[in-house]
Amino acid sequence: MSHNDRIDALNPGTFTLDGEEIDFGPGESILEAATRTGHYIPHLCWHPEFGAKGSCRLCTVRINGRIGAACTVQAASGQEVQSNTDDLNGLRKTLLQMIFIEGNHFCPSCEKSGNCRLQATAYDMDMQGPHFEEFYPDRRVDSSHPDLLLDLNRCILCSLCVRASHDVDGKDVFAIGGHGIQTHLLINSPSGKMVDSTLQASDRAANVCPVGAILHKRVGFAIPIGKRKYDNVALSKQVEESKP
Numbered sequence: 706m707s708h709n710d711r712i713d714a715l716n717p718g719t720f721t722l723d724g725e726e727i728d729f730g731p732g733e734s735i736l737e738a739a740t741r742t743g744h745y746i747p748h749l750c751w752h753p754e755f756g757a758k759g760s761c762r763l764c765t766v767r768i769n770g771r772i773g774a775a776c777t778v779q780a781a782s783g784q785e786v787q788s789n790t791d792d793l794n795g796l797r798k799t800l801l802q803m804i805f806i807e808g809n810h811f812c813p814s815c816e817k818s819g820n821c822r823l824q825a826t827a828y829d830m831d832m833q834g835p836h837f838e839e840f841y842p843d844r845r846v847d848s849s850h851p852d853l854l855l856d857l858n859r860c861i862l863c864s865l866c867v868r869a870s871h872d873v874d875g876k877d878v879f880a881i882g883g884h885g886i887q888t889h890l891l892i893n894s895p896s897g898k899m900v901d902s903t904l905q906a907s908d909r910a911a912n913v914c915p916v917g918a919i920l921h922k923r924v925g926f927a928i929p930i931g932k933r934k935y936d937n938v939a940l941s942k943q944v945e946e947s948k949p
């Protein structure tokens with residue numbers, strides 16, 4: 706970061722996003738400023754309540770011609786940011802296809818369908834099919850908890866439950882472990898199962914999952930298909946960001 710960038714980080718100013726002027730506040734990232742002013746940049750691992758992780762790369766934008774993650778790059782005066790372009794949306798579509806084939810995301814049979822950020826982002830990016838060969842992994846389903854279900858086949862490793870458990874609940878129930886293709890979500894309990902953890906259904910960590918990996922038992926299809934968050938209004942047309 707140059708001296709001028711450091712000065713800008715401390716002072717509010719404006720940058721342009723796809724030609725539109727955006728105000729930013731002290732220390733805000735490009736994605737934070739865009740979201741606060743009602744502008745949509747696709748993202749999966751970022752949530753306004755938590756610090757940025759920068760892992761999904763869906764928020765990739767071009768900043769003064771250089772590629773960067775909008776959730777981790779601080780806004781600075783005079784930046785020219787491009788987001789809604791054919792090439793960046795094409796890159797996002799490829800990332801989404803890789804996420805879809807890496808897990809088991811069968812939308813028609815998933816309780817989260819219509820309320821799922823992964824599915825809604827794929828619709829926005831005009832993803833018509835998986836393109837790559839499916840992995841069809843065989844991952845654990847943890848149904849041990851009396852009130853919650855965890856299906857690791859649907860986990861996209863966004864780490865929002867990890868951050869929520871640490872930052873809000875003060876429990877550290879979840880962690881990300883392993884490397885590369887073996888990276889996976891861990892439960893911090895003697896048996897590795899949710900039932901032996903301190904997780905409760907009212908915890909923020911149990912209510913932040915953007916996909917259908919953490920579900921509440923006995924409330925399946927409480928909101929009928931057709932009346933769910935993304936059923937009728939595209940994600941990109943919705944102003945951020947009510948709690949999922």
Ligand code: SF4
Pocket residue numbers: 859860861862863864865866867890913914915916918919
């Ligand atoms: S369980 Fe949900 S919130 Fe937690 S890392 Fe996986 S996708 Fe993200």
Ligand code: FES
Pocket residue numbers: 747748749750751758759760761762763764765774775776777
């Ligand atoms: S939202 Fe920025 S990398 Fe995931």
